Amino acid sequence: MNTESSPPRAPNIRDVAREAGVSYQTVSRVLNDSPNLRPETRERVLQVIDELGYRPNQAARTLVTSKSNVIGVLVATRAAAYGVQTILYAIEDAARDAGYRIAIATCPSDEKSVREALDQLIGQAAEAVVVVAPQARVFDLLAATPLNVPFVLLDSARRDLGHTVAVDQFEGARLATRHLIELGHTQVIHIAGPQDWIEAEARMQGYLREVSDAELMVRPPVLGDWTAEFGYRAGRELLNRADFTAVFCSNDLTALGLLHAFRESGIRVPADVSVVGFDDIPEAAHYWPPLTTIRQDFNEVGRRALALLLAELGSGDDPITELIRPQLVLRSSTGAPGSGV
Amino acid sequence: MNTESSPPRAPNIRDVAREAGVSYQTVSRVLNDSPNLRPETRERVLQVIDELGYRPNQAARTLVTSKSNVIGVLVATRAAAYGVQTILYAIEDAARDAGYRIAIATCPSDEKSVREALDQLIGQAAEAVVVVAPQARVFDLLAATPLNVPFVLLDSARRDLGHTVAVDQFEGARLATRHLIELGHTQVIHIAGPQDWIEAEARMQGYLREVSDAELMVRPPVLGDWTAEFGYRAGRELLNRADFTAVFCSNDLTALGLLHAFRESGIRVPADVSVVGFDDIPEAAHYWPPLTTIRQDFNEVGRRALALLLAELGSGDDPITELIRPQLVLRSSTGAPGSGV
DNA sequence: TACCCAAATGTGAACGTACACATTTCGCCG
DNA sequence: CGGCGAAATGTGTACGTTCACATTTGGGTA
Numbered sequence: 239m240n241t242e243s244s245p246p247r248a249p250n251i252r253d254v255a256r257e258a259g260v261s262y263q264t265v266s267r268v269l270n271d272s273p274n275l276r277p278e279t280r281e282r283v284l285q286v287i288d289e290l291g292y293r294p295n296q297a298a299r300t301l302v303t304s305k306s307n308v309i310g311v312l313v314a315t316r317a318a319a320y321g322v323q324t325i326l327y328a329i330e331d332a333a334r335d336a337g338y339r340i341a342i343a344t345c346p347s348d349e350k351s352v353r354e355a356l357d358q359l360i361g362q363a364a365e366a367v368v369v370v371a372p373q374a375r376v377f378d379l380l381a382a383t384p385l386n387v388p389f390v391l392l393d394s395a396r397r398d399l400g401h402t403v404a405v406d407q408f409e410g411a412r413l414a415t416r417h418l419i420e421l422g423h424t425q426v427i428h429i430a431g432p433q434d435w436i437e438a439e440a441r442m443q444g445y446l447r448e449v450s451d452a453e454l455m456v457r458p459p460v461l462g463d464w465t466a467e468f469g470y471r472a473g474r475e476l477l478n479r480a481d482f483t484a485v486f487c488s489n490d491l492t493a494l495g496l497l498h499a500f501r502e503s504g505i506r507v508p509a510d511v512s513v514v515g516f517d518d519i520p521e522a523a524h525y526w527p528p529l530t531t532i533r534q535d536f537n538e539v540g541r542r543a544l545a546l547l548l549a550e551l552g553s554g555d556d557p558i559t560e561l562i563r564p565q566l567v568l569r570s571s572t573g574a575p576g577s578g579v
Numbered sequence: 580m581n582t583e584s585s586p587p588r589a590p591n592i593r594d595v596a597r598e599a600g601v602s603y604q605t606v607s608r609v610l611n612d613s614p615n616l617r618p619e620t621r622e623r624v625l626q627v628i629d630e631l632g633y634r635p636n637q638a639a640r641t642l643v644t645s646k647s648n649v650i651g652v653l654v655a656t657r658a659a660a661y662g663v664q665t666i667l668y669a670i671e672d673a674a675r676d677a678g679y680r681i682a683i684a685t686c687p688s689d690e691k692s693v694r695e696a697l698d699q700l701i702g703q704a705a706e707a708v709v710v711v712a713p714q715a716r717v718f719d720l721l722a723a724t725p726l727n728v729p730f731v732l733l734d735s736a737r738r739d740l741g742h743t744v745a746v747d748q749f750e751g752a753r754l755a756t757r758h759l760i761e762l763g764h765t766q767v768i769h770i771a772g773p774q775d776w777i778e779a780e781a782r783m784q785g786y787l788r789e790v791s792d793a794e795l796m797v798r799p800p801v802l803g804d805w806t807a808e809f810g811y812r813a814g815r816e817l818l819n820r821a822d823f824t825a826v827f828c829s830n831d832l833t834a835l836g837l838l839h840a841f842r843e844s845g846i847r848v849p850a851d852v853s854v855v856g857f858d859d860i861p862e863a864a865h866y867w868p869p870l871t872t873i874r875q876d877f878n879e880v881g882r883r884a885l886a887l888l889l890a891e892l893g894s895g896d897d898p899i900t901e902l903i904r905p906q907l908v909l910r911s912s913t914g915a916p917g918s919g920v
Numbered sequence: 921t922a923c924c925c926a927a928a929t930g931t932g933a934a935c936g937t938a939c940a941c942a943t944t945t946c947g948c949c950g
Numbered sequence: 951c952g953g954c955g956a957a958a959t960g961t962g963t964a965c966g967t968t969c970a971c972a973t974t975t976g977g978g979t980a
Contacts, residue, residue, distance in 0.1 A: 248727065250966055261930045266968065274928055291725060296702020297641035298966035302935050308699070316668060323660050330685055339699055342683040344671055358649070358680055361637020362703055384632055386589060466865045491862060498865040521832060524807045524839040526867045591936055602960045607938060615957055639936035643965050923980085930973065936965105943960065950953090 249290040258286040269294055300363040309333050309547065310364030312355050313344045314371035317432075317464055320519045321536050322370055325392065328540025329368060336548050338365075347373045353383060360387070366547040368392065373434050390543045395436045402559045403543045407437045410532040410564035411444025414486050414514045417530070417566055419452050422575050423484040423512060428459040429472050429496070431488040438464075441488050441516065457481070462492055469495025476579065477503055483511055483575040490515035490522045493529055497571070501526075508573035518567050527570035538562050590631045599627040610635055641704045650674050650888065651705030653696055654685045655712035658773075658805055661860045662877050663711055666733065669881025670709060677889050679706075688714045694724060701728070707888040709733065714775050731884045736777045743900045744884045748778045751873040751905035752785025755827050755855045758871070758907055760793050763916050764825040764853060769800040770813050770837070772829040779805075782829050782857065798822070803833055810836025817920065818844055824852055824916040831856035831863045834870055838912070842867075849914035859908050868911035879903050 251269075255262040260283060267275055268283040286292075300306050311329060313322060326342065333340045341362055345355035352371075359367055367389040369380065377396040394402040418426050428445040431438030442459055449456050460475075462468040469492035476482070477499070487493040493515035500507055507513050507527055515522060515531035522529040542560050592610075596603040601624060608616055609624040627633075641647050652670060654663060667683065674681045682703055686696035693712075700708055708730040710721065718737040735743040759767050769786040772779030783800055790797050801817075803809040810833035817823070818840070828834040834856035841848055848854050848868055856863060856872035863870040883901050 252966080262967085263931080263969095264929060267929085270968080274926090276928065279928080291727075293698060293701060295642070295966050296698070297638045297704060298935090299702075299968075300638035300935095301636070301642055301937090301966080302968045304935080319660060319664050323664065326685070327657060339684070339695065341699070341703075342685070343680070344667070344683070354680065357634060357637070358682070360634060361640075362682075363638060386632075466862045470865055494862055494865050498867065498869075501867060521807045521835055521862070524811055524835050526839065526842060528839075593936080603937085604939095604961080605959060608959085611938080615959085617958065620958080636936050639965090640938075641965095642936080642967085643938050645965080921980105924978090926976090926978105928973105928975070931971085932969105933971100934969085935967090939962105939964090941961085941963105943958105945958070946956090948954090950951105 248295075249292045250295065251292075254283065254286050254290060254292050257290065258283045304363055306363035306365060307338050308341050308362055308364050309338045309544070310359030310362065310367040311340055311342045312352070312359060312367060312369045312371065313342060314347045314352055314355070314369075314376050315373060316344075321517060321534065324536035325370065325540040325543075328537040329544055332541050332544035336544070347371065347376050349379045352376055352379050356383060356385070360385070366390075368543050368547070369394075372436055374436050374439070375434065388547050390546050392539060392543060393436050395439075397557060397559050400557050401546050402557065403539055403546065404559075404561060405534040405536075405539060405564050406561045407440035407564075408444040408447075409561075410516060410534070411441040411486070412448045413564060413566045414516065414532050415445050415448035416452075417568075418484040418486060418512055418514060418572065419448065419454070421484075421512065421572060424454050424575075425482040425578070426454070426484045426486060427457060427476070427482040429469065429485060429487045429492055430459040430461050431464045431492075433461060438488055445486055462488070464489050464492060466491040466495035466498075468492060469497075470499045472496060473499025474503075477505075480579045483578040484513070484572070485511060486514045486516075488516055490517045490519045490525075490529060490531055493522075493531070493571075494525055497525060497527075497529075505579055506576070507571050508576070510576040511579060512572040512575075514572055522567075523569065525571075530569045530572040531567050533565045533567045535562055535565075589636075590633045591636065592633075595624065595627050595631060595633050598631065599624045645704055647704035647706060648679050649703055649705050650679045650681050650885070651700030651703065651708040652681055652683045653693070653700060653708060653710045653712065654683060655688045655693055655696070655710075655717050656714060657685075662858060662875065665877035666711065666881040666884075669878040670885050673882050673885035673889075677885070688712065688717050690720045693717055693720050697724060697726070701726070707731075709884050709888070710735075713777055715777050715780070716775065729888050731887050733880060733884060734777050736780075738898060738900050741898050742887050743898065744880055744887065745900075745902060746875040746877075746880060746905050747902045748781035748905075749785040749788075750902075751857060751875070752782040752827070753789045754905060754907045755857065755873050756786050756789035757793075758909075759825040759827060759853055759855060759913065760789065760795070762825075762853065762913060765795050765916075766798075766823040766919070767795070767825045767827060768798060768817070768823040770810065770826060770828045770833055771800040771802050772805045772833075774802060779829055786827055803829070805830050805833060807832040807836040807839075809833060810838075811840045813837060814840025815844075818846075821920045824919045825854070825913070826852065827855045827857075829857055831858045831860045831866075831870060831872055834863075834872070834912075835866055838866060838868075838870075846920055847917070848912050849917070851917040852920060853913040853916075855913060863908075864910065866912075871910045871913040872908050874906045874908045876903055876906075 343355040345351040374395045390401045393404045430442045473496040518531045518533035592603045684696040686692040715736045731742045734745040771783045814837040859872045859874035
């Protein structure tokens, strides 16, 4: 049917060379901005490239140079959208500034998927890898899979595996809990995140430590899944327990659901019950009441992760752990103890 | 320093072959699950692969096969986190079911960046590309850049460029506006999204059409940026204009900010003013009051996009446009007209 | 005008893999 | 026990690029 008898092969460097009347090496020089080229030669080649719609074959380039200008990001989670998203953007910006692009491979957190995603990144000759994998088990898999490129872990449970950048979740949870205690609350409940999440575990530990340091009664945290919907259901259940005047939620979304449940039942926040969240997502300032919460500087996490990689600390040095301090953001959802539920 | 004098080259297929006492082709067969292999041979090769930590070089594979089992996703936006995120997950799941992985390239929406990101995807020999680029100008760039692989555009302004999958934003905006009008509102204001966004424009058009069809007075929409913060500021400004009893916000976050501003000023929703959002993000059900909004099925968008690609409709057929119907979700933020602001 | 050096351009090889095809091995039947 | 065919394994080549080195070109100087 086609008047062209040849197969629809993409043009390569030699096609361009032939068309422009130069050698393929000259074309290569044009592509790589070699200085020693007559301007008119460069011009002609560029024109042919445009005419033919030629695009360098990245696979061939990568094969021969084993360089790709790509930094891989392994994302082994779906939840925590805001934090992950923000970190990704920060990484992307920092990478761009340094002349790199980023390739994101997302995957479920089972062994096979993580391995495949890693292969995908390494296969693109990613020169460094950032691992965003907030679930503990992923790090055990990683321990068994040498990477051969510099890498940084975010929020790792295994500080021995490699360089780690993280917001100090434990400290953040202590800040939140201490704030409530300092307001005079003696009955503080914690709604935790999924227990296989490193951050959830650390936040719970921070809460427990602070409560026991204050010699208050520790009560078993409610285990949740970090959604607003769960917060709402948890809130409704809590209505049956009149044993608290403050709640520390492991993230802002859960707090939102909780606020909903309380409001629906006529429990006033903070007059009757105080609520603290975690993350300080942009919406938290507009919840009702505006939410007191713990701010995590996700941008800083992304930036530092990339800085570590670019400093080529991938050498055999001992793993570095950078902890970023969280910050208490005071709004209107907390106050002195009231009547409770 | 190193007792090993050889350079730290990654092992290749020939290293494995030598170590296992077979030819490199046999190793290749093991890697590609060839049927004609003695089980013990396969076993031995696999063991050597494990010992050496060998990983197939994806670049070489791609170079020779020009296949990659990768579907590229170009994401040229940062806002609209929830929608984009959900679509990405749906694409990823559908891709995995079909035996593909996805590679995500994010970029700013300027010409150079988009082109680079495309090159990055094509360079990985992506066999198909999904373009998530809600800003109009990106599509003009795309029109000038032939892709040579099947591709699908999401929310495209240019239906002529290729297959398009989108939620019918125009219809969604009409649903929202009509709902308010049917409740008896005659003074409906629209808070729009950024005007270079295709969806924002379509929603505004839907609003304008519905209002003029009802022969109500059209008033100039407020132009915003889709954040809760903007919604809050817009809400405070609206307090000076006592010329409306209902507001249609172009997304849920803006609506949240608006609710905040109104509540702060003692304006009751929906008693005094009704508010409708757009998107139905999971939190919308827990806002106060729970938000009446327009649901977009982002999962469906992702699924259909991939289905289109997998059906290899990339052939020269006329571009297909698949419109997904949005849906009105009634909650508590709307009611019969009240006193207004 | 011959010569030399730098600038400009060209040639051969290699990267690691998969495909097509060639060769060897092996069990089984006549 | 020879031979035959299928199963198992090996050899040559191509993919598209960059690097190292070789060669040509050109302008200025002795």
